[in-house]
Amino acid sequence: xxxxxxxxxxPDSRGFFGPYGGQFxxxxxxxxxxxxxxxxxxxxxxxxxxxELEMLLRTYVGRPTPITYAKRLSDAxxxxxxxxxxxxxxxxxxxxxxxxxxQALLARRMGKQRLIAETGAGQHGVATATAAALLGLQxxxxxxxxxxxxxxxxxxxxxxxxxxxxxxxxxxRTLKDAINEAIRDWxxxxxxxxxxxxxxxxxxxxxxxxxxxxxxxxxxxxEQMLAADGPGRWPDTIIACVGGGSNSIGIxxxxxxxxxxxxxxxxGGLGIAGGQHAARFADPKQGRPxxxxxxxxxxxxxxxxxxxxTHSISAGLDYASIGPEHAYLRDQGRVTYTYATDDAxxxxxxxxxxxEGIIPALESAHAVAEAIRLAPTMSPEQIIxxxxxxxxxxxxxxxxxxxxxxxxxKHESS
Amino acid sequence: MNHHNGxxxxxxxATFRGQPTAAFMPYWPLGYPTLDASVAIVSALAxxxxxxxxLGLPFxxxxxxxxxxxxxTQQALANGMNSRRAFxxxxxxxxxxxxxxxxxxxxxxxxxxxxxxxxCRNATAAxxxxxxxxxxxxxxxxxxxxxxADLGLAMNFLLAPNSTAERIRLAAKAxxxxxxxxxxxxxxxxxxxxxxxxxxxxxxxxxxxxSPLAVGFGVSRPQQAAAIASIVEGVIVGSALVRxxxxxxxxxxxxxxxxxxxxxxxxxxxx
Numbered sequence: 001x002x003x004x005x006x007x008x009x010x011p012d013s014r015g016f017f018g019p020y021g022g023q024f025x026x027x028x029x030x031x032x033x034x035x036x037x038x039x040x041x042x043x044x045x046x047x048x049x050x051x052e053l054e055m056l057l058r059t060y061v062g063r064p065t066p067i068t069y070a071k072r073l074s075d076a077x078x079x080x081x082x083x084x085x086x087x088x089x090x091x092x093x094x095x096x097x098x099x100x101x102x103q104a105l106l107a108r109r110m111g112k113q114r115l116i117a118e119t120g121a122g123q124h125g126v127a128t129a130t131a132a133a134l135l136g137l138q139x140x141x142x143x144x145x146x147x148x149x150x151x152x153x154x155x156x157x158x159x160x161x162x163x164x165x166x167x168x169x170x171x172x173r174t175l176k177d178a179i180n181e182a183i184r185d186w187x188x189x190x191x192x193x194x195x196x197x198x199x200x201x202x203x204x205x206x207x208x209x210x211x212x213x214x215x216x217x218x219x220x221x222x223e224q225m226l227a228a229d230g231p232g233r234w235p236d237t238i239i240a241c242v243g244g245g246s247n248s249i250g251i252x253x254x255x256x257x258x259x260x261x262x263x264x265x266x267x268g269g270l271g272i273a274g275g276q277h278a279a280r281f282a283d284p285k286q287g288r289p290x291x292x293x294x295x296x297x298x299x300x301x302x303x304x305x306x307x308x309x310t311h312s313i314s315a316g317l318d319y320a321s322i323g324p325e326h327a328y329l330r331d332q333g334r335v336t337y338t339y340a341t342d343d344a345x346x347x348x349x350x351x352x353x354x355x356e357g358i359i360p361a362l363e364s365a366h367a368v369a370e371a372i373r374l375a376p377t378m379s380p381e382q383i384i385x386x387x388x389x390x391x392x393x394x395x396x397x398x399x400x401x402x403x404x405x406x407x408x409x410k411h412e413s414s
Numbered sequence: 415m416n417h418h419n420g421x422x423x424x425x426x427x428a429t430f431r432g433q434p435t436a437a438f439m440p441y442w443p444l445g446y447p448t449l450d451a452s453v454a455i456v457s458a459l460a461x462x463x464x465x466x467x468x469l470g471l472p473f474x475x476x477x478x479x480x481x482x483x484x485x486x487t488q489q490a491l492a493n494g495m496n497s498r499r500a501f502x503x504x505x506x507x508x509x510x511x512x513x514x515x516x517x518x519x520x521x522x523x524x525x526x527x528x529x530x531x532x533x534c535r536n537a538t539a540a541x542x543x544x545x546x547x548x549x550x551x552x553x554x555x556x557x558x559x560x561x562x563a564d565l566g567l568a569m570n571f572l573l574a575p576n577s578t579a580e581r582i583r584l585a586a587k588a589x590x591x592x593x594x595x596x597x598x599x600x601x602x603x604x605x606x607x608x609x610x611x612x613x614x615x616x617x618x619x620x621x622x623x624x625s626p627l628a629v630g631f632g633v634s635r636p637q638q639a640a641a642i643a644s645i646v647e648g649v650i651v652g653s654a655l656v657r658x659x660x661x662x663x664x665x666x667x668x669x670x671x672x673x674x675x676x677x678x679x680x681x682x683x684x685x
Contacts, residue, residue: 014553022554023551023553023554024522024549024550024551024554025549025551026477026478026548026549026551026572026574026596027548027551027571027572027573027574027577027581027585027596028574028576028596028599028600030551030577030581031574031576031577031578031581032576034578170484171474171475176475177475180475180476180477183477184477184478184480184601187477187478187599187600187601188599188600188601189599190576190599191576191599288527290523290526290527291521291522291523291526291549292475292523293475293477294549299523301523301527303527304496304497304524304527304528305473305497305523305524305525305526305527305528306473306474306491306496306524307474307475307523
């Protein structure tokens with residue numbers, strides 16, 4: 001069930017996690033956000049809504065997703081024992097479906113036939129298109145043309161599922177710009193359309209709602225770690241990648257009251273120094289709190305407050321801001337944030353594929369990279385749990401290209 | 415010295431209360447098409463019958479704006495516009511003798527990045543009379559609004575056709591200048607005709623407040639401006655002017671349209 005510990009505390013009634021969060025949107029959206037919050041609160045208290053969601057998660061998404069012991073990877077690293085929460089096995093290939101399905105049910109409850117969504121890696125777009133097909137709703141997906149080029153299979157998947165994919169040519173032509181266009185569509189069609197935001201960001205109540213819907217990941221993991229197939233105790237360390245921050249908050253949130261250490265891994269791109277990354281917390285020069293897409297949180301920006309262009313090999317992490325609850329958890333010292341570069345993520349992608357027969361999404365490969373760095377510093381009695389948020393089929397083109405580039409660079413330097 | 419302050423904003427609209435005419439407020443993005451040209455255009459708009467002027471401060475991600483203003487503000491950014499230069503340009507506009515109330519329209523993040531207090535102080539010193547911040551609803555405006563109030567800057571909040579009575583009262587209470595009625599649910603951009611539900615929207619707002627009302631978003635033609643002028647105190651036009659802003663004879667085209675819009679808001683329609 002959806003009910004959460006501490007739900008009464010954070011975010012507060014105006015959507016703030018400490019100083020972060022809130023609702024910084026055009027007036028046209030304020031009534032829509034209030035309607036959404038009311039509907040969501042009612043749905044949370046409505047047993048039949050929760051039962052339908054749970055039934056679909058079980059019979060359609062394939063939940064619970066298993067926990068896999070990554071024995072060969074653990075042995076190769078010679079430190080902590082590594083377990084994977086297998087969101088890559090959720091229907092449509094990533095954790096995104098947990099949120100998309102829940103929100104699509106809300107849209108139907110509100111009588112909205114048309115779903116609007118943005119997508120970076122395409123996983124949220126695919127999840128939204130999937131939920132729309134299942135529930136008989138219309139889906140319009142905004143996607144930057146840079147992302148369309150690097151996630152081609154997902155574009156076709158969305159189209160196969162009956163969604164309309166609208167290319168976004170403005171700005172950096174990535175996730176940020178897709179969100180701008182999705183919001184412009186929502187402002188225009190606010191009476192008939194539901195904005196199905198894909199991450200734990202944006203204006204209140206989205207960060208809270210997406211967190212709660214994704215918390216199914218952590219709730220399952222809590223039980224599975226103690227079950228017969230699990231290690232019999234909770235992890236010492238939980239690692240997840242952080243773009244907007246939905247898979248990470250989904251696994252972290254239910255463990256906040258345990259003694260597990262938590263690490264969020266941002267996209268380090270080509271390294272922090274050159275500015276070509278999406279590591280909001282790691283770059284003191286560009287990363288400062290500010291307002292983007294309706295929420296106050298850490299934000300990569302220039303000194304004039306213009307949003308910085310980001311870079312990551314992974315489209316899903318290539319975003320200038322981060323969910324407000326992550327900014328709060330970082331301030332509290334409850335979660336530590338680090339980053340993995342494109343190169344480290346690529347190495348992790350290869351290593352997990354070869355050693356475990358699991359091809360991770362490039363996003364998730366950032367979390368694997370941190371585990372690869374950290375595990376050898378830990379003892380074999382210790383346990384790391386990685387949220388493997390998605391599968392890597394969509395990334396094969398990007399990886400092939402990156403490997404070719406690596407070869408060429410090797411030749412040039414030899 | 416210019417005697418600019420927020421009270422002038424409400425006063426400029428209040429003159430038209432109960433009249434079939436209205437104030438004309440053109441919008442122009444500072445720094446577009448070039449820094450210097452924007453000063454010349456704003457000064458020309460002031461001479462072409464603008465009663466107040468709305469000056470745009472560019473932002474990389476203007477999510478309330480349509481393609482015309484997106485493109486113009488992107489160009490302004492490429493020209494090096496930022497808050498500091500905006501204040502320089504506004505000083506220059508005042509120096510050229512523009513006396514009308516000047517409203518700065520910008521998204522919240524560049525203001526935050528500049529520092530809200532410093533932004534308010536420097537805006538006042540440059541000759542700004544008030545703010546329009548599309549992504550800052552009244553409940554989020556607290557810190558900025560209190561500094562603005564101390565300095566006498568007018569805070570002007572927006573209302574949309576789907577705003578509830580409760581939200582109308584909230585915006586009216588927070589507004590110290592005028593209420594900016596967004597003519598349709600949507601983004602900025604030139605449109606034809608007057609939305610059929612505009613009169614009902616205006617009537618609904620009137621029920622809750624006596625603040626001056628101005629209508630913007632989608633106003634592009636003198637006929638529209640005249641029709642809107644008959645029911646509110648102000649008519650705001652942006653994209654229709656901005657899209658004329660480049661190419662040969664741009665200044666003259668912008669001024670011609672502004673003049674006919676201004677005349678339309680005063681009851682004179684071109685044949």
